[in-house]
Amino acid sequence: METKVNNMQLDTRIAGEDAIKIAARNVQVYYGDTHAIKDVNVDILDKTVTAFIGPSGCGKSTFLRCLNRMNDTISIARIEGDIRIDGEDIYDRRVDPVQLRAKVGMVFQKPNPFPKSIYENVAYGPRIHGLARSKADLDEIVEKSLRRAALWDEVKDRLDDPGTGLSGGQQQRLCIGRAVATNPEILLMDEPCSALDPIATAQVEELIDELRSNYSVVIVTHSMQQAARISQKTAFFHLGNLVEFDYTSKIFTNPEDSRTESYITGRIG
Amino acid sequence: MPPTISISLVLALIAVLAIVGFFFGRARAISVANGVESSLHSLPKQHGTHVALATFVPALIFIILWSMGSGVASNRYTASIINPNAPELQLSADTTIGLPQEEIDVRLAAQRDLFVANVKGLAIAIDGYIANGKATESDIERWRVDFATFAQRLRDDGQVIGSSVSQRLLDTALRLRSFNAIIEVIGRVCAILLSICGFLYGLKLISRDFRARTAVERWILGFLVFASMIAVLTTVGILSAITFPTLAFFKEYGILNFLFGLEWGPAGDVAGVPEGPDGTYISALGFLPLIWGTLYIAFVALLVAVPLGLSAAIYLSEFAPRAVRSIIKPALEVLAGIPTIVYGIFALVTVGPFLQAVVGSTIMPNTVSVLTAGVVMGMMLVPFVSSLSDDVINAVPQAMRDGSLGLGATPAETVVKVILPAALPGIVGAIVLAASRAIGETMIVVLAAGALSSVTGLEPNPFGAVVTVTTRIVAVLTGEGSGFDSIDVLAVFALAFTLFFVTLGLNLLAQQIVAKYREQYD
Numbered sequence A: 001m002e003t004k005v006n007n008m009q010l011d012t013r014i015a016g017e018d019a020i021k022i023a024a025r026n027v028q029v030y031y032g033d034t035h036a037i038k039d040v041n042v043d044i045l046d047k048t049v050t051a052f053i054g055p056s057g058c059g060k061s062t063f064l065r066c067l068n069r070m071n072d073t074i075s076i077a078r079i080e081g082d083i084r085i086d087g088e089d090i091y092d093r094r095v096d097p098v099q100l101r102a103k104v105g106m107v108f109q110k111p112n113p114f115p116k117s118i119y120e121n122v123a124y125g126p127r128i129h130g131l132a133r134s135k136a137d138l139d140e141i142v143e144k145s146l147r148r149a150a151l152w153d154e155v156k157d158r159l160d161d162p163g164t165g166l167s168g169g170q171q172q173r174l175c176i177g178r179a180v181a182t183n184p185e186i187l188l189m190d191e192p193c194s195a196l197d198p199i200a201t202a203q204v205e206e207l208i209d210e211l212r213s214n215y216s217v218v219i220v221t222h223s224m225q226q227a228a229r230i231s232q233k234t235a236f237f238h239l240g241n242l243v244e245f246d247y248t249s250k251i252f253t254n255p256e257d258s259r260t261e262s263y264i265t266g267r268i269g
Numbered sequence B: 001m002p003p004t005i006s007i008s009l010v011l012a013l014i015a016v017l018a019i020v021g022f023f024f025g026r027a028r029a030i031s032v033a034n035g036v037e038s039s040l041h042s043l044p045k046q047h048g049t050h051v052a053l054a055t056f057v058p059a060l061i062f063i064i065l066w067s068m069g070s071g072v073a074s075n076r077y078t079a080s081i082i083n084p085n086a087p088e089l090q091l092s093a094d095t096t097i098g099l100p101q102e103e104i105d106v107r108l109a110a111q112r113d114l115f116v117a118n119v120k121g122l123a124i125a126i127d128g129y130i131a132n133g134k135a136t137e138s139d140i141e142r143w144r145v146d147f148a149t150f151a152q153r154l155r156d157d158g159q160v161i162g163s164s165v166s167q168r169l170l171d172t173a174l175r176l177r178s179f180n181a182i183i184e185v186i187g188r189v190c191a192i193l194l195s196i197c198g199f200l201y202g203l204k205l206i207s208r209d210f211r212a213r214t215a216v217e218r219w220i221l222g223f224l225v226f227a228s229m230i231a232v233l234t235t236v237g238i239l240s241a242i243t244f245p246t247l248a249f250f251k252e253y254g255i256l257n258f259l260f261g262l263e264w265g266p267a268g269d270v271a272g273v274p275e276g277p278d279g280t281y282i283s284a285l286g287f288l289p290l291i292w293g294t295l296y297i298a299f300v301a302l303l304v305a306v307p308l309g310l311s312a313a314i315y316l317s318e319f320a321p322r323a324v325r326s327i328i329k330p331a332l333e334v335l336a337g338i339p340t341i342v343y344g345i346f347a348l349v350t351v352g353p354f355l356q357a358v359v360g361s362t363i364m365p366n367t368v369s370v371l372t373a374g375v376v377m378g379m380m381l382v383p384f385v386s387s388l389s390d391d392v393i394n395a396v397p398q399a400m401r402d403g404s405l406g407l408g409a410t411p412a413e414t415v416v417k418v419i420l421p422a423a424l425p426g427i428v429g430a431i432v433l434a435a436s437r438a439i440g441e442t443m444i445v446v447l448a449a450g451a452l453s454s455v456t457g458l459e460p461n462p463f464g465a466v467v468t469v470t471t472r473i474v475a476v477l478t479g480e481g482s483g484f485d486s487i488d489v490l491a492v493f494a495l496a497f498t499l500f501f502v503t504l505g506l507n508l509l510a511q512q513i514v515a516k517y518r519e520q521y522d
């Protein structure tokens, strides 16, 4: 209830610019006995790029997966707390996780194209959600998505080749194209550029910046430069805790917490 | 009689030599190192192992090869010392009257084979008699003159010998025995010498630079290659054992008559000799009705096993909670462990009568039928299909599922659109393996498919009885009266041969598909 009120206040105050898209309160995640996420509170804004940074194993992916309930597929994972998207509790029993995931797209840490053709990989989401009325429609969606993923020029002549036959970086862009093809409102990206060369990275960053005009984007990254370049807000995780969450410029110039500072300057992690 | 050396003594000698070789080798390596062990290429114990291996492995291989060779040699020897004019090898005149020359030749050859078999049998019986401590070698020599009683004495001792024992038979057997004894002694002495040579050579090789470690590695490699060759050789052996009779059969009966014959009805013909009027065979030995029955039942079995098995696999690997999985999986494995004869009984006493009661006895005159056998065989194959498919479905990376679920697909959509296509080649492989099991399956069809001894044409009615390749093989080989060279038995070899190739083809196909599947996620 509290977030709802908050939401509305923000809505009226900042005229949609800084509207809260995702509100997480007291989120705990356990893998069996491992306490992977400890009491995390965070508000992720609409039409904003939010970066999650932190040392390996601190729980960035875990928290990201909470946001579209991908942790449901891990039998030993247990989530407590409250996560709302547009004011609606996504862990409510009435919420269909399938519907939720259509709205909250995800690009995984490791590229995972289906063993199908490039075209079929991108068309997969639109097909199951009935987004295209005709073959021409679908062709258009595929082309648009691949263009946005900065992959179109490389694959336009071989759309029928298997997606698994692409290079690692191309596969990752294919997965990005696949995710944007379903028109999500929120895009979760887990280290989308870890397998990309600087040129492809720049293209993906451009895409992210472009997506920001319509979507809320959450990106996990190990690159401080990348976080600084593309995000407006940054969350620093450490050992399952959300240590600091603020405007990116603030985090990188004037962090409140000494751990944040040490991490950014390369002393921990 | 030459002196004998028992095989256990030889083996013991070689073993002792090998053990001594190990310690000698190790000691020698240490002394060569002159106190600086790091100056050796290999550790002292590796040098020791090498000497031990050089001592016993070649000798052991020699013993095995020699005993194989000496079997062949003694066969040759027996054949060469038989006098072809001996009365035991002739047919009495009254039995040959009116027979064609072809038939006489066949019977003469049989007579000769029988004599050779009796000689070998007698030699073995005498060996056994001596081994039982009933006589010594010199006693046996005396039998040459006192031969009336010895046959009885051998039989009293429980030895198996032919019914007619003649002086000539005894002479030949005794000559064979001395020949065998000489061969044996030569072989065993050579084995011991070889082992001593290996021992000395192994010791001589030891030096600072000798790579005993690599050499031992090579011995091990050799052993591994040998072990895998055994499997290959077994296949080759099986194949050659059935190939020659098959070729003989094809020559006699005609390969096309066999492959495309629409009638199966063995009548007890003798090899190479058409018994019927104007040079035709009475036996009808067509392959088609049998392979028809086999494939028909296999098809029904797959129709049952594939949907059930695949669904079970999908449920178990994608949907079942841990607790359910931990119950169903072992249950399926128990199902897979039930001997097929039990399934056969189940088909015969439960499924067959049930089907008959359902469809009525006009459509289904017998409880045995294509469906009876097929349905039960299908149930037998369910765990087979499900456990193989379960493996391939589990081999589809979790990332594929995540990818699909992350795009907002339901679990069922994920299975149908991503997991099954990705696992399809593996699943097809599983189905092909199941098919080749269904084709080779015997016990269920013997009991539940029908036991007609002769059939004509291809039975289209799934409630009708059919015959299969395997049941006919069993029937002919366990039946009365047919000698091992009758055309019917030769036909059985041809059946086995053809069946071998059908299942081999299916297995190769399956392997091809599985190999293709493996490439996908590498």
Ligand SMILES: Nc1ncnc2c1ncn2[C@@H]1O[C@H](COP(=O)(O)OP(=O)(O)OP(=O)(O)O)[C@@H](O)[C@H]1O
Pocket (backbone or CB within 6 Å): A031, A034, A036, A055, A056, A057, A058, A059, A060, A061, A062, A063, A074, A076, A109
């Ligand atoms: N499926 C799982 N089962 C059990 N423990 C898990 C699982 N996934 C993650 N963990 C544990 O949860 C903690 C957080 O993991 P997570 O993958 O979220 O880290 P991360 O911040 O994404 O690290 P990286 O930067 O290396 O990707 C780790 O200690 C990890 O061992």
Ligand SMILES: [Mg+2]
Pocket (backbone or CB within 6 Å): A060, A061, A062, A109, A190
């Ligand atoms: Mg991670």
